[in-house]
Amino acid sequence: MxxxxxxxxxxxxxxxxxxxxxxxxxxxxxxxDGKPLDPKIVRKGEGKQVNVIGDQQTFKLTSEDTNGLFTLIEEVNPPGTMIPPHVHTNEDEIFKVLEGELEVTVGDETTILKAGDLAFAPKNVPHTWKVVGDQDCKTILSVFPAGLELMFEELGKLPPGPPDFAKISEICGRYGISFLA
Structure with missing residues (x-):
């Protein structure tokens, strides 16, 4: 030229x-607040680990890392681990399966996600998930916007033993999440 x-x-x-x-x-x-985002590299095995009522989570990127844009969480759970049907009023979520199988219901559609599959659960749409099959399921959970990790930390501090559903519902309700009957 x-x-x-x-x-x-x-x-x-x-x-x-x-x-x-x-x-x-x-x-x-x-x-x-005038502060540019800092780059960050998170290695395998790094991140804050939290047990959220049986859901084993590792925070890879949080609102602090992304100026509130998104949160990225790795979940590794055995078969049978599940979260009951619920609705978010503030966040959209994306579940991407890396290993194992995850049965998800988003709205009226239920399917089994395998390695490489993902599901999008927009805010105000009921959803639930359960690890199925015979091996642990590794999933990357992306949350937009960030901040839900604060609720997960709070839930992770509840005492061990059978979950107190009233307390769980109260905590989740403060973050705009309600469980369906």
């Missing part, structure tokens, strides 16, 4: 970018 054509195309591209609205800011350094 000759120099004049290159300069003309570059000028047109710059003009097009300049015409984008102010909200169209694309950067990996989104700022909150």
């Amino acid at each position: 000759n120099r004049n054509v290159f300069l003309k195309r570059s000028a047109l591209s710059a003009a097009a970018l300049a015409s984008l609205p102010a909200f169209a800011h694309f950067s990996s350094k989104d700022e909150k």
